[in-house]
Amino acid sequence: GEEVAQTPKHLVRGEGQKAKLYCAPIKGHSYVFWYQQVLKNEFKFLISFQNENVFDETGMPKERFSAKCLPNSPCSLEIQATKLEDSAVYFCASSQFQGGNYGYTFGSGTRLTVV
């Protein structure tokens, strides 16, 4: 489709529970990016993919965060043992071209609330 589809829109988890977020990039877009937007609006880069390969994971807190983009499946971002500070809106974006030279198309985001 022509939209980056993110599910679910909202997710509430108790501290310590697992959270899994999904992102279907625009058809034909090879690059997928995950960003975390916390309450003060700031965007933090987490990870990017080129097709199913991790392109850059320098922003990922590796102890509890993991992500995948498998063929013929939505990409996913998983947080094991969520903490209160993981509460944020997680945006996925996709691009037809290698990142950094063209603007992304963002999905609508998943609002994760950890209670």
Next chain:
Amino acid sequence: GENVEQHPSTLSVQEGDSAVIKCTYSDSASNYFPWYKQELGKRPQLIIDIRSNVGEKKDQRIAVTLNKTAKHFSLHITETQPEDSAVYFCAANDGQNFVFGPGTRLSVLP
């Protein structure tokens, strides 16, 4: 790595007036600068961008200027309308990704 600062953090203007948002970046290797508009509860949307080989770009009421020497770029919105109210983010490329500024909340007062 790249660091992007953005000012002001909040901006209120009367409908019809102009609004200017300024950003600075630190890495002289950055060469692409998009601007995003995010309305409340919605996704960021690309509204305009500029590459380092040009100094200015305009699209109707929106324009962006870039000063490579000083490493700053600005968004200019003329004849503001209430629907321009949103949070605006500048960004600069940092290798394969973008570093975003902290955002400017623009309120256009009727």
